[in-house]
Amino acid sequence: xxxxxxxxxxxGTSILGSAGMAYAQDVTLNIESWRGDDLAxxxxxxxxxxxxxxxxxxxxxxxxxxxxxxxxxxxxLAAGSAGDLITCRPFDKSLELFKKGNLADISTLPGMxxxxxxxxxxxxxxxxxxxxxxxxxxxxxxxxxxxxxxxxLGIKVPTTNEEFYAALDKIKAxxxxxxxxxxxxxxxxxxxxxxxxIGPNYWKGEEGRAALIKGEQKLTDPDWVAPYAELAKWKDYxxxxxxxxxxxxxxxxxxxxxxxxYPAGSWEIGxxxxxxxxxxxxxxxxxxxxxxxxxxxxxxxxxxxLNAASKNADAAKTFLSWVASPDFATIYANALPGFFSLxxxxxKMEDPLAQEFVSWRDKCKSTIRSTxxxxxxxxxxxxxxxxxxxxxxxxxxxxxxxxxKKLQDGLDSWYKPAK
Amino acid sequence: MAAAPKRPFRWHIGVxxxxxxxxxxxxxxxxxxxxxxxSLFRNxxxxxxxxxxxxxxxxxxxxxxxxxxxxxxxxxxWFFIIHMLVQNPIGVxxxxxxxxxxxxxxxxxxxxxxxxxxxxxxxxxxAWKLILSPLWGVAPNLMDLVGLKSLFTPWLGxxxxxxxxxxxxxxxxxxxxxxxxxxxxLLSIPDEVIEAAECDGITGMSQFWKIKLPLILPSIGIIxxxxxxxxxxxxxxxxxxQGALAGPNYSTDILGTFLYRAFFGFQLQxxxxxxxxxxxTMMFLIILGGVCVYLFLVQTRLRRYQF
Numbered sequence: 001x002x003x004x005x006x007x008x009x010x011x012g013t014s015i016l017g018s019a020g021m022a023y024a025q026d027v028t029l030n031i032e033s034w035r036g037d038d039l040a041x042x043x044x045x046x047x048x049x050x051x052x053x054x055x056x057x058x059x060x061x062x063x064x065x066x067x068x069x070x071x072x073x074x075x076x077l078a079a080g081s082a083g084d085l086i087t088c089r090p091f092d093k094s095l096e097l098f099k100k101g102n103l104a105d106i107s108t109l110p111g112m113x114x115x116x117x118x119x120x121x122x123x124x125x126x127x128x129x130x131x132x133x134x135x136x137x138x139x140x141x142x143x144x145x146x147x148x149x150x151x152x153l154g155i156k157v158p159t160t161n162e163e164f165y166a167a168l169d170k171i172k173a174x175x176x177x178x179x180x181x182x183x184x185x186x187x188x189x190x191x192x193x194x195x196x197x198i199g200p201n202y203w204k205g206e207e208g209r210a211a212l213i214k215g216e217q218k219l220t221d222p223d224w225v226a227p228y229a230e231l232a233k234w235k236d237y238x239x240x241x242x243x244x245x246x247x248x249x250x251x252x253x254x255x256x257x258x259x260x261x262y263p264a265g266s267w268e269i270g271x272x273x274x275x276x277x278x279x280x281x282x283x284x285x286x287x288x289x290x291x292x293x294x295x296x297x298x299x300x301x302x303x304x305x306l307n308a309a310s311k312n313a314d315a316a317k318t319f320l321s322w323v324a325s326p327d328f329a330t331i332y333a334n335a336l337p338g339f340f341s342l343x344x345x346x347x348k349m350e351d352p353l354a355q356e357f358v359s360w361r362d363k364c365k366s367t368i369r370s371t372x373x374x375x376x377x378x379x380x381x382x383x384x385x386x387x388x389x390x391x392x393x394x395x396x397x398x399x400x401x402x403x404x405k406k407l408q409d410g411l412d413s414w415y416k417p418a419k
Numbered sequence: 420m421a422a423a424p425k426r427p428f429r430w431h432i433g434v435x436x437x438x439x440x441x442x443x444x445x446x447x448x449x450x451x452x453x454x455x456x457x458s459l460f461r462n463x464x465x466x467x468x469x470x471x472x473x474x475x476x477x478x479x480x481x482x483x484x485x486x487x488x489x490x491x492x493x494x495x496x497w498f499f500i501i502h503m504l505v506q507n508p509i510g511v512x513x514x515x516x517x518x519x520x521x522x523x524x525x526x527x528x529x530x531x532x533x534x535x536x537x538x539x540x541x542x543x544x545x546a547w548k549l550i551l552s553p554l555w556g557v558a559p560n561l562m563d564l565v566g567l568k569s570l571f572t573p574w575l576g577x578x579x580x581x582x583x584x585x586x587x588x589x590x591x592x593x594x595x596x597x598x599x600x601x602x603x604x605l606l607s608i609p610d611e612v613i614e615a616a617e618c619d620g621i622t623g624m625s626q627f628w629k630i631k632l633p634l635i636l637p638s639i640g641i642i643x644x645x646x647x648x649x650x651x652x653x654x655x656x657x658x659x660x661q662g663a664l665a666g667p668n669y670s671t672d673i674l675g676t677f678l679y680r681a682f683f684g685f686q687l688q689x690x691x692x693x694x695x696x697x698x699x700t701m702m703f704l705i706i707l708g709g710v711c712v713y714l715f716l717v718q719t720r721l722r723r724y725q726f
Contacts, residue, residue, distance in 0.1 A: 070684075071683065091687075092687065092689065093687075093689070096689065099465075183576075184576065184666075184667065185573075185575065185661075185666070185667075186662060186666075187662070187664055187667075188686075239554065241553020241572070242553075242573075243573040243577055243667065244552060244553055244575045244577075245552075245553065245573075245576070246548070249554050249555075252554075253554065371687070372687065376687040376688070377689075379483050379484070379688075380483050381685075381687055383686060383687040383688070384686055384687065384688055387686075388664060388666065388667075388668055391667060391668070392667070395667060397667070397668055410483070413482075413483055414483075
């Protein structure tokens with residue numbers, strides 16, 4: 001009796017065990033992400049495309065809310081329950097994970113050679129020796145305009161500062177449209193769509209950004225104060241009560257056709273295409289004088305890395321190599337117009353507005369937002385202070401010089417550039 | 420005389436108290452102790468190191484922290500003052516009106532005034548943001564109807580008005596609480612007292628000032644202390660209406676939002692749980708101090724009337 005039971009039990013476990021093994025051949029990879037908006041694209045386009053080429057690997061995209069992502073991910077990593085693949089925020093948040101040993105070094109991953117050094121910079125150690133995330137996409141800043149409004153008022157797309165303000169004056173004088181849709185209530189609009197948008201033309205992109213990090217330039221230098229002086233002029237062209245206008249308010253003002261120009265990030269393209277009933281165009285931040293080199297903010301925004309504790313590291317690496325391939329770039333960039341691939345191989349995109357944005361990469365020099373690398377590590381946080389001061393400058397609470405001085409003082413209090 | 424028989428140890432008291440004590444310890448006392456402990460440590464090279472009062476020295480000594488701290492505390496005090504000056508008098512007034520026997524539909528008014536209290540902060544913050552929006556809000560149009568359009572400004576976006584506006588929104592939401600408490604206190608005044616006052620010729624307004632108000636003073640005291648604790652713990656409304664940076668230019672930053680930014684970080688700012696715990700400890704001490712002042716200086720002097 002006892003022997004029989006034992007045999008049955010042993011038999012049972014061996015069957016169950018082998019069933020488990022059969023199941024284990026199909027590896028399941030989990031992706032951690034904050035991009036809940038992209039769930040459909042991952043499920044319907046990206047994952048099927050990958051699974052078709054790599055039988056035996058199943059991929060699950062499991063996003064959490066953007067505001068909760070960092071905290072939730074940290075808790076999951078600490079508890080050892082995080083997914084195999086981790087969507088990376090740019091710079092310090094991911095660098096911190098790498099230093100803690102949560103992200104694996106993938107410098108030698110096949111496919112990483114497809115990316116330029118600027119593209120990889122957001123997910124490297126400060127000395128550039130180790131990379132820990134595959135760059136997925138960047139966003140480009142510029143201005144989106146209402147083409148119908150420009151045609152109606154006979155305005156040419158501005159390329160220089162002078163033409164830019166002439167266009168704004170003309171729209172204002174006509175009175176049909178609010179010249180520019182931007183508010184200062186949410187603060188970051190003023191900094192991101194304002195200062196970081198037009199700034200690179202003044203501080204000469206990477207050149208100025210690198211000099212700032214090295215300590216050779218200061219935020220109080222004319223090149224860094226000039227964009228604030230421009231922002232201060234914007235005040236007259238914004239809508240009534242812009243001080244209490246939020247980011248969604250600005251988006252709605254523009255897509256409802258009530259405003260003519262929208263200082264934008266390329267991530268708006270998808271939403272604007274579905275909401276705006278008029279033709280739209282885009283132009284890069286105007287240069288000071290005709291013929292000047294133009295600079296654009298082409299900001300590395302999202303990447304993907306490997307959880308160092310992943311049990312399926314090999315399968316996950318296969319997936320990351322695919323993410324680094326032009327195949328992925330083509331599907332991703334077309335599914336999400338406005339999130340541009342960082343892959344060196346040019347990607348064919350269908351959306352005309354997205355094509356316009358990405359075409360600036362050929363004629364202008366790319367840089368990333370000046371506050372993101374290294375300079376926002378201390379207290380006070382330079383990025384957050386830039387939000388506050390940019391809004392102050394537009395509101396007229398601070399002069400451009402005073403704002404720049406506050407930022408530099410804050411930076412000086414903790415940042416000692418390597419001499 | 421024989422010694423009184425030794426009373427058996429009353430186990431049942433401990434048994435009955437245990438669940439409450441255990442739950443309260445687990446969810447209140449331990450986290451509080453944990454916070455106090457966290458504030459004495461600092462993260463150095465990925466490990467927690469005991470640093471004594473160093474975090475507090477930084478909070479008060481380093482201008483990068485102290486300027487924000489004092490700003491938040493000042494704003495918080497103003498937030499509290501507005502509540503004390505507006506919310507509680509209006510609450511008392513509404514309760515007095517509601518308890519008037521000649522008022523019709525008093526149950527309806529009572530409910531209508533109390534409803535905002537049970538709404539979520541998120542709804543209140545969002546609704547008021549829309550009402551006051553210069554673009555689509557009803558406030559500019561309504562003011563236009565009565566010819567006051569020129570007085571409209573984007574209140575939530577102006578440094579000098581934003582905090583007061585938010586305080587008044589909070590008053591609008593919570594005025595139901597003092598109203599209800601005072602209303603209950605007014606109803607509990609026995610009719611004999613009122614009748615005796617009427618026999619002595621004290622009626623109308625003077626009856627309120629001389630008879631009813633002294634009788635509801637203990638309730639007003641309780642409301643004041645509830646307001647104090649609530650205001651110095653406030654966070655939600657500012658966060659939903661103005662965001663974690665409490666703009667414009669930190670003019671609506673209160674201790675709660677300051678704590679949030681320090682503890683959890685914001686945008687590129689990485690959270691610093693130790694400094695956050697130091698701020699939380701200061702909030703705890705401020706509230707503790709306020710409550711002690713009330714308990715030992717005010718409440719002991721309040722006269723209680725026994726009926």
